[in-house]
Amino acid sequence: MRLWGLHKIARHHHQSLLASLFVNSRPQKIPALCNFHRNFCNVSYSPELPYWFRFAEGEQSRDFDSEDFLLPTQLESFDVRPPDNRRVREHMTFVQIEPSKFIDDAIDQISDVLKVRFSSPEEVVLSLSNYSPKVSKYFVDRILKRFSDDWISALGFFWWAGAQMGYNHSPDSYDMMVDILGKSRQFDTMWCLVEEMNQLGGLISLSTMTKVIRRLAKAARWKDAIRAFSDMEQFGMKKDTVVMNILLDSLCKERSVMRARDAFLDLRREIPPNSTSFNMLIHGWCKARKLKEAWQTLEEMKEFSFKPCVITYTSLIEAYCMDRDFRKVEDVLNEMRAQGCPPNVITYTIVMHSFGKANDTRAAFSVLEQMKSDGCLPDTSVYNSLIYILARAGQLREAFGVYDDMNEKGISPNVTTFNTLIAAACCHSQAENALKFLVKMDESSCTPDLKTYSPLLKLSCWRKWTRVLLYLVGHMFRRDVGLDLGTYTLLVHGLCRVGKLKLACIFYEEMVLKGFIPKSQLSVMLLEILDRKNMDAAKSRVQKLILKAQNMRQQTH
DNA sequence: TGAAGTTTAA
Structure with a gap:
């Protein structure tokens, strides 16, 4: 076979x-x-x-x-x-x-080498030793982006490129590499690279440390994140309010407001907080639905003689919106106005959108009117939200009309605009329209991302349009959009459901080889179907992959 | 991604 x-x-x-x-x-x-x-x-x-x-x-x-x-x-x-x-x-x-085709070809050539699964970056360097394309920052950044979820290939390539005659990595590329290592939780290696940047001098910047801190926080290494901040001075960087805020924000965003608050209490003796620090904490509490603590922090903010601003109140409004507590929303809106701090476009967008989500389209539109009469100019996000709300209410034609409106009014669509339109079309089984928007997107300056493709992929699975599906996956690859765990799961699941088992197996295999650990439900389902169809070879191959995935899981924990 | 909003959930 x-x-x-x-x-x-x-x-x-x-x-x-x-x-x-x-x-x-x-x-x-x-x-x-x-x-x-x-x-x-x-x-x-x-x-x-x-x-x-x-x-x-x-x-x-x-x-x-x-x-x-x-x-x-x-x-x-x-x-x-x-x-x-x-x-x-x-x-x-x-x-x-095109002239650029030569660079693209070289990128493809190197990509082909890097696609092999290597066991160490050193091996990668060895495999690349026969190649000598002209390396540039564009070249390096494209490859790093494409291999951003394959740290071994990325790092091996990074070393190799850095050793090429007449080329030195830019601080930017270093930061990208740091981020890739952090993303794949290779923290020791990440620190080695940071140390290297330090030795070379002048390469570590605020953005480097931001990436380090955010990645550590994301991996739930809160203590390390805080330590990274405390040790910053040894890299010649000042610990000031700006960096403290980055730390606070990282901790908040990673669902750890408590830790953010502890760090804050600890640090504010040596580093003076500003209103941003408080706003971040308040936002953190709001996201965690701890409204009481949010209001308390607002009081503390006042004690420090910072006035709550639109951002402060908007965070609170968003929290009440998530609870669908529109009476409280109204209260806060009134308080804002009373404080001489009127709501802005963002505030109104949040309120409008959540009325839409609650299927109260009329209320959503009356917020829109209110917004206009308050003199707020609708921006791209407002239009995006409108598209979403209309589509949700089943008024697809009107939703598409909003897109035309935007173009007429000179408000440029962004990725989210297209993603929303594509999702809406797919949701109503209008594949043709969805694909039209994908083409329009190519013509515009918007770069598609995963969310662009996932509704299309889902629909192609459903309809058994294997060719379209493969086309889309190729489209993604060309634009350096990598599949994630969710997308692989969607594909394997969808393909199994419509009986495209071999293809499902191919995606399953790639998922595991890329280091994603499939949910056990998915593996069980795949095995069951293969068993039922007597596809023994495939089954034993999948079983091996499952073992591999289990080993990977043990390594990460 | 990163001070607040818009894409995704039966």
Whole structure:
């Protein structure tokens, strides 16, 4: 039996967008794919509809052998280049060669090397020793971003690149590397790198320490986070209010207001707090739904002779909104006005949005009116919220209309705008519209993220549009959007449900190899189905992966 | 990501 996803593939034989999905399949072996290629070139281009989608739609009922596919993350060449889609769509069949293509090719070449699972960064350096592309900051940052959840490859590459003639890492790239190590909880290695930055001199900045502190707090290493702050002076940095606030904020955001408060009580004797310090704490209490403590902190704030501001009150309002306590919301709004501190766009957005969430569309709109009559100019977030509220109320057409409105009024959409639109369309099974927005997004300056794709992926699973699904995964890879645990889970689960077991296994395998630990429910489900279908080879392979995942779990705890 | 808001939950 052939191993999943391990076929060698030829480089560059197809230049077309969709054809890249099939790079791995050998046309002479699979007639359907030959037809595909021929059909593809003759498909008439309709500007409204992504052409690849039309094709995929016609194919929805046909199954194919997923053994003939590689995950796009394993493909050598996958021609969906981010900034250049307009030209691709005009010409449809061929991507023109750009000067930047050479850099992109070099990036791909190095990526191919890095995709192998190495057991140490040293091994990575060794494997890269035969390569000598021209290294630049752009180059390094692209690779680091792409491998941001694979610290071994990232670090090995980082060392290798730093050793190239005529190239020195920028402080920025160092910070990225520090962040990657922190994200994968390689704290010893992270500290070594920070030490190196210190020795080289002048590389450690506030942003470095911010990353260190936030990552430690996120990993529940609160004491270490506080220690990192206390030891900052040995890196030649001042412990001032700004940094203390970063510490407080990190602790608050990681669901540990109590610790933030303790640290605050401890530190405020040596470092004078400012109103930001108090606002952060109040926000922390609000997020933890400890309204009493929030109000207490507000009193303390006054004792320190800081006046509560819009931000202070807005945090409290948000907390009451989460409780759907709209009477209290009104009280705080009135208090704000009485204090000469009127609500702003953000305050109103929060209130409007939570009325929308509570399915009270009318109330939401009356907040919008109030906001306008108070002279607040609606911004992108307000429009985004409106789109969400309308879509939630089933008024999809109106929601899409808001998008047109924005463009007319010169308010630029952002990632969230597109994500909301795409999610709304998917939610109402309007795949075509969802994909249209994805294309529009490519034309705009917004870079998609995971949230852009997850509703689309979910829908493609549902509809059994395997090709669309694979296309999307390739699209993600090209834009350096990595799959996370949730997305892998969604894919494996969805694919199992519609009976695409081999493909589900491929994703499952990649998930484990990337170091994600699947929830046991997922593994059990996959095994059960494989068992029922008598897919013994697949089953034993999955069992091995489960063992591997269990070992990983033990290592991290 | 990071002083407050907009995307995601049966």
